[in-house]
Amino acid sequence: MDLSAINPILFIAGFFVAATPLIFAAVGELVVEKTGVLNLGVEGMMIIGAICGFATAVETGSPLLGFAAAAVGGAVLSLLFAFLTQVMLANQVASGLALTLFGLGFSALLGQSYVGVKPPRLADVDFGSLAEIPIFGPIILSHDLIVYLGLALVVAVWAVLKYTRIGLVLRAVGENHDAAHALGYKVVRIRTLAIMFGGACAGVGGAYISLIRVPQWTEGMTAGIGWIALALVVFASWKPFRLLLGAYLFGGLVQLQLNLQGAGVAIPVEYLAMSPYVITIVVLVFLSRDKGAAPASLGRIFHASS
């Protein structure tokens, strides 16, 4: 075992990369759940985003176009969920699970001809001389655009939910859909838009895995990140910054176990591989003491007549 092989700066910089897919997926789901909808299809929307982004980036040669396509792909798939749960009033849990299974299968079909292909690389953002500041530069200012976009998204979601009227209406719909309807807010429309936002975010998160983190296409490559995102939203008590913290914890643990594997620690790989999932959940369970934070209408079907 050789721990000196781990470069601390690269190690910490890796947190950001490892956490980004989770941040996107989780912050999207947070908005969806704030409107009172439980979409368990995050994993499915991520993998669809991963293949849509991958295919588009390979065909056009532009990773940014790839991310845009991933967002569209995730949002389109989420529309299926919106149709089932908001129009047909189907059970949200069952619809979400179906969405995940469908996404996993459909992405495998779409991705058949992309196995083994190498995607174009997204360049890191150029901060000029700022990036040369010791330690800070290589850790914080050495990433691609999407990493910073993810951070900005968390801040934006927090600010919108807390300070704007849109955020207030959104929370109101999730808190008591009957009351929101009685006041004249369009519950189904607001929820559908939130579901699409969640889908787009999950899609971008998935594409980050296939275009940057891995980068290649393999079936089922999201490997449960969508499920962790769902758990993260709950255990972060629907608070954006706590969610960010949880995502970095997870990212850090992933980095750590990869580095430990590389350093040849005498623990079976399977234990190392599962450790980030287990530890993140355990830590978050202890952090989330305020159980009353859940939106009161979460998962309940809304019908205007009742």
Add this chain to the structure above:
Amino acid sequence: MTQPLLSLNALTKAYPGVVANDDVSLSIAAGEVHALLGENGAGKSTLVKMIYGLVRPDSGQMHMNGAPFTPSEPRAARAAGVGMVFQHFSLFDALSVAENIALGMENAPKLSELSARISAVSEAYGLPLSPDRIVGDLSAGERQRVEIIRCLLQEPKLLIMDEPTSVLTPQEVEILFKTLRKLSAEGTAILYISHKLEEIRTLCDSATILRLGKVVGHCMPRETTAREMAELMVGKLLQTPTRAAQPAGDVLLSLTGLRAKAPNTFGMALKDISLELRAGEILGIGGVAGNGQDELLAALSGERPAGRGMVVLKGEDIGPLGPTARRARGLLTAPEERMGHAAAPDMSLTENAMLTGALRQGLDKGGFLNWPAARQFAEDVIKQFDVRTPGPHAAARSLSGGNLQKFVIGREVMQRPEVFVVNQPTWGVDASAAAAIRQALLDLAQNGAALIVISQDLDELMEISDRFAALNEGRLSDPRPAQGITVEEIGLMMGGAHGMEVAHV
């Protein structure tokens, strides 16, 4: 008289299987307080929903100040000057008072500015309210103030109030009436929905009475007796429950220093409750909703077991026992919320009869269920309590509120309880069904059972109880003989007007 502010002409609205409003006409002048009277299901809610733009009439016209008025959504109705204070469903527990109010406004100002305006209006109309508090922590009276202020900020020409006093203490009702009179003096018309006739007689200028979706009469409440209005509403003569006085028997149930933590953030802790209940008596427990009624019922039924020695039934400590063990010993309960708590809505009446009756009626043997016996039991309840339903196979959900309530109460009464605890026995039940339920409770006491009746309806408690006590902030006042107690005294036992001291902040 000048032209009316709002006039409705031959409004009709039908839902599949039922005509909710049939050819309803009425008119309201500016500054008039107009009562809309009727039993549950008479079509009051549908009518006001049409005025507020939540439901569109199938036919008929509405005119506001002479011009056609066809609100397609609540936003349009609000813009035209219609404000509505709902009975349920319109506040968000997790949000603050100011946020709740902002949600009901078209062009809400910044929260800080809005808070200042809320304070100003609450001062002007004598409705104390602090804008930063979380609505989930407020009393029912304070929650209602949130809704009223939300409407007042829009300077409505017509204010619709749906059963506004059902959750208030007498003192809070007085504050509300003062506010309403002030509004009416300023020229705001008020459409006041209620089935509390005495209130209508003190507050309203005119009344329209609905029965089964049709207007059955107009009257001047001040010149009409409550009984006449009630009989117009029900369409038949009312029976007053009766009982013979009898001496109290042995102590059956005693609570000593009963305490329980609040079950959740918005619940109420029970603090040091002690009482003795004797055979043949009815103890009425009043109090504003959310002061520990549900928690007391849970502690008595065994849903939330109490500590050792806190609940004693016929000399036996049953504190730590669960509901089934308590049932076996003769302590039966009927919680409020018949849909979901007292009955399983999607199960049949037979299944619901099985759920609580299995033990005392011997409906199961060695874990196997005796369905024919359960069906027979359900049929007996249906027959004895005049439950209107196609039969025991009908789902509980398909029954009307009053019929399901009769079934839920009857199911327990037929199991011959020695001690029977019931919460809100006649909530949302029409007058004739309520009278039948009260009579059943009185008969039960007559036959030697001891009863605790928890209710929000003071008239009901005065009618049937031997002794009266009130719950306030999880504490129980000392029970007093119900005979000769005044409304004033009851109000004080219930804790007076909540939040009065906030007025001068």
